[in-house]
Amino acid sequence: MNLWEDMMAQENTFRLFHVISVCRMVNHYLPKVKISLEQLKHEEIWKQDSENAASIGGIVLHIMEHVKRNTLRLIEVNATFEQGIEDYFPYPHLDKQRMLQQLDNAFAEWKHAMDTTAQEKIDMYNVYHLVEHTGYHVGQIFDRAQRMTGCRFQFVQNGINEKALRESVEEEMRNTT
Template sequence: MEEMKLFVKIALHRMYDHYLPKLLRSIQAFNTEQLWECNAPGLNSVGGIVLHICEHVKRNTLSYLQRNIKFDAGIEEYFPQLDFTPDMLSTIVQETFDKWKHQITNMINENNYSDIDMHSLFHLVEHTSYHLGQIVDRAKRMTGTSFQFCQNGLNEKTLRSIIENEK
């Protein structure tokens, strides 16, 4: 049980304190046109990838609320093309991650780990990381922004400190 609790806390802080700030900073580096630009045939826009991440986070949040929920279709091809500004998209991301964090935190506080599928949670973290890497790379390439995430505290040492200080 202690290992599961630690795993969930690591996932929570990695998603919320590590990935979310990087995602929001990356979104803000773009203008609206860049956010929805498809650089080549078959490529998804950054905005579409961000909404894809949000859909995955939303589905995980719902699965904590409704353990037996079944979705009609997967999200493998869910990369919508909309015309949200960076601020609008950032708001959607923040709200989505806030709801997810609220559910995970409630489960931790209630010592309720039976509703958390470790495989799904690990996949969510891994999937978010994969797409975040795409987004950060495109932001650097398309805007010339140098984020310096590690130098500015978004690194493993800081993440570990957050988790250890929470105990």
């Protein structure tokens, strides 16, 4: 039996889901967004392809708001919000370094909340939705950034890939089991 089969056999499915979610968000999605942003000029971050299209910066802020709301839901299970964020793609022209710092902070706070919230208080549905939703928008960001810059990020070849993600999940499971 390999390590992956052993982890599943341990009936530690929730712990595995937790670790996969955190590793995917922090070790997979966050670096992709940061690398994409680092290649862009300020005006490229805030460029809109059309009047109704979100800028890369707006998409990043949308992701951060979603992460922040999910962090609050982990801390306060009954947290509610007056309105949704489906149309929240702000356009404040934040400085790139400030945006990168806020992005790091939002993901670090979410990770801390995931790691310190009791298992029974974590809504797996909300976590799954956050991971899936973030993945969708990360794809938009790096696709647009590659088109704007002509730069090929080659995430897979540079170690941000499923094999590396699985290795980080297995390492985390070994360290916490």
